[in-house]
Amino acid sequence: MNPVVDIQQPLAPPGLRFDPLIPSGGYQWWYVDAFSDDGQSGLTVIVFIGSVFSPYYARARQTGNPDAENFCSVNAIFYGPDRKRWAMTERGKGDVTRNRHYLQLASSGIDLKESVLQLSIDEVCVPFPSRLRGVVRVDLGTCTDQCFALDEQGQHRWWPVSPRARVSVELDRPNLAWQGSGYVDCNAGTVPLESTFSGWHWTRTDPINGESWIFYNRESVSGAKEGLTLRYTDGGGLQRGIALDDGPPVKPTPIWRCARPVARTSGPSRIIKTLEDTPFYARSKMAVEHAGEQYTAMHEYVDLKRFSRPWVQRLLPFRMPRRARE
Numbered sequence: 001m002n003p004v005v006d007i008q009q010p011l012a013p014p015g016l017r018f019d020p021l022i023p024s025g026g027y028q029w030w031y032v033d034a035f036s037d038d039g040q041s042g043l044t045v046i047v048f049i050g051s052v053f054s055p056y057y058a059r060a061r062q063t064g065n066p067d068a069e070n071f072c073s074v075n076a077i078f079y080g081p082d083r084k085r086w087a088m089t090e091r092g093k094g095d096v097t098r099n100r101h102y103l104q105l106a107s108s109g110i111d112l113k114e115s116v117l118q119l120s121i122d123e124v125c126v127p128f129p130s131r132l133r134g135v136v137r138v139d140l141g142t143c144t145d146q147c148f149a150l151d152e153q154g155q156h157r158w159w160p161v162s163p164r165a166r167v168s169v170e171l172d173r174p175n176l177a178w179q180g181s182g183y184v185d186c187n188a189g190t191v192p193l194e195s196t197f198s199g200w201h202w203t204r205t206d207p208i209n210g211e212s213w214i215f216y217n218r219e220s221v222s223g224a225k226e227g228l229t230l231r232y233t234d235g236g237g238l239q240r241g242i243a244l245d246d247g248p249p250v251k252p253t254p255i256w257r258c259a260r261p262v263a264r265t266s267g268p269s270r271i272i273k274t275l276e277d278t279p280f281y282a283r284s285k286m287a288v289e290h291a292g293e294q295y296t297a298m299h300e301y302v303d304l305k306r307f308s309r310p311w312v313q314r315l316l317p318f319r320m321p322r323r324a325r326e
Contacts, residue, residue, distance in 0.1 A: 011147040011159040011186055014037035016112055016140075018103035020049075024065040026190045027052045028057055030103075030110060032119065032138055033298050034182030035285070042079040042275070042285065043169065045119050045136060047103060047110050048072055051191050053281075053307065054090055055316040061192065069093045070326055074108040075123050076132055078169075078176065079275055087123035087132045090323025106323075115140045117184065121171075126319055134171030138182055141165060144238050148228060150218055156189040160214060162233040164207050174316050181206050183298070194304040196220060201246075201261045201302075203269075205288055205295035215244060216265035221237060229265065248285070253277035260301050265290035266318070272296070278304035279315065305309040320326050 016317035020028050026051030035042045050068030051057055072095070079152040089106075097104040101112045107122035117138040125132050140162040160183075167182035179183040189196075200218040214230040227243035234238050247264030255277045262269045267289025276283035280303045288297040306312055 001088075011157055011188055015257070016117075016143065016161060016186070017065075018098045018110065019100050020066040020188065022188075023190050024068060025061055025192055026068055026188070027192075028188040029186070030184060031185050031187070032117070032165075032167070033113075033204075034138075034165075034169075034180045035296065035298075036178040036180040037298075038178070039184070040081045041169075041176075041180070042214045043136065043167070044075070044077045044079075044265075044275075044283065045121070046075040047105070048097075049103075051090060051125070051320075053316070054320060055313045056090060056322050057306075058124070058192075058313060067093060069096055069286050070324070072096055072105050072125060073123065074105055075171055076108070076119075077124055077276075078171070079273075080176070084275075085125050085130070086123075086319075087125045088320050089123060089126075090320055090324060092326040096323030099231075102223040109260050114191075123193040126321065131173040132171070134169070134176070137168045137170075138162075138184060139166040140184060144232075144239075146238050148216075150216075151220065152191075153196075154301070155191050156193070156196060157309050158216070159186045159188070159232065160204075160232075160238065161232075163204065163212055163214065164234070164239070172175075193302075198223070198305050199301065199303045201263070201300065202247050203263060203286070203288060203297050203299045205290070205297040207232075207234075208293050208295060211293075213241075213288075213295065215265070217244070217246060217263055229263070250284075253282045256305075258282040258301065258303060260284060260299070262286075262288075262299065265291070269297075269299075276300075276317075279312045280304070 029048045033044045057071035070093040073090045078085045095106040111118045119136040123132045147159040162184040165182040203215045216228040229241035244263040273283040
């Protein structure tokens, strides 16, 4: 492996690749989510180098200049009508093999062949151990070529790789198979998230008549707020729209009371299902009304002030065990 891509260069022009040079304290992640065609199932898979929510990486940054590659993980979550299966085991530098088109973390990996992204998953679920093993294939279709700076200094960048992907799931542990519509993006940064942001909320909609939306609202540690609205169409690609302020928030999550702010779209948003309810993070399936249509949407909110609190850092290892070869 010989990484050649500087993380401080734009993400999109070189194309989707897995060999970035990541500075100490920095990160890069590749994100996939999907809903099944029947509306009964969903998934989120995130592959991290420099795992931004790792308590081990956070602690290492306080005492030195850690190698981001020594804090990697695959967060694989499958949502079904009966139950959720959740895995996120942190790996070390000795578990990592990567090149331009391939990234292996212990027994799991991500591989790009032409326009198909294949996620090979072999993980152990927590908190109740069970095997999670199988393949997720993502047909990216036509990738976008626009990358966006999320802060004024350009230390954090986001590339909505494929707002309209096609996903197929074939797991043997458990026995699970479905197809559906999906979404792929990539984030990269040279400093920790919590050093720049106090939080953000993000929404992406499933397409209707070839059109979908992304709303990305951030709040900096200074309290300044900034929004980004993108409209994606099959024929026209990404088009930047008017940034939306925050609208009336929906109800916080039931257990940890994590907030769920939403963008002020042209109509109300409502929760279909709470997918993740944690002390600092909420993921939800929502119905979002905008531009005369009612969309099914994935929504997330991350509270980085809460994430940084000592009591949250002490809880995280129970959901993110570390099994690393350094």
